Amino acid sequence: MFQIYILSALEIALLIILPLIKFYQQSKLPRKQYIINIALLYLIWYFSYASIHEFSHMFGSWIMGTKILDYQLIPQFWNGDFKTAYVNSHFENGIQAVVSVIMPYLRDIVFLIIGFWLLIRKRINNHFLKGLILILFILSPLFDIINNYSGFVFVSFGDFKELSIRVGVLYANVIGLLFTLIATVITLRIFVLYKNHPDLSIKK
DSSP, X not given: OHHHHHHHHHHHIIIIIHHHHHHHHTSOSOHHHHHHHHHHXXXXXXXXXXXXXXXXXXXXXXXXXXXXXXXXXXXXXXXXXXXXXXXEEEOSSHHHHHHHHHHHHHHHHHHHHHHXXXXXXXXXXXXXXXXXXXXXXXXXXXXXXXXXXXXXXXXOOSHHHHHHHHHOHHHHHHHHHHHHHHHHHHHHHHHHHTTTTTSOOOOO
């Protein structure tokens, strides 16, 4: 389990914090201002990530008519627990299990598409709002997919492990690699197109 924490910490640094720093370094904001923005955005992401992920599992169970036995969507921060969130469902068949397990990552793809559209088409000028869309709709889905898929690849743990039990290791890897590729391409495309922000001189 310790390996999971180390892997997650590295991925938070590489997929959340460093991209935010890079994004704001390209802006004309004073360093103090963009450091404050990054700190606030990180806190928003940190305190919402587990809840959004687990709610997606719950939604997948709900639409399949799966009985939900127990859940905790919000970690008990007030008790010093910053990570525990879960949904326990009683699956009557494999389809229910697959839909519930994969739903957060389908949601990730939808968020990536929405985030891409918002950042490219709306030409948002507010730096904090751009950062908020970036972290919630682009970087968080990127982290969610890569963090959970890498947990399966390196430690044989998590949602993709459960998915592999239901659909087989080959298909679990195909899905994980495909979603990782989609998330990576969209994220890189955003950073290329926003290279010259804040003037947003984006060539279509």
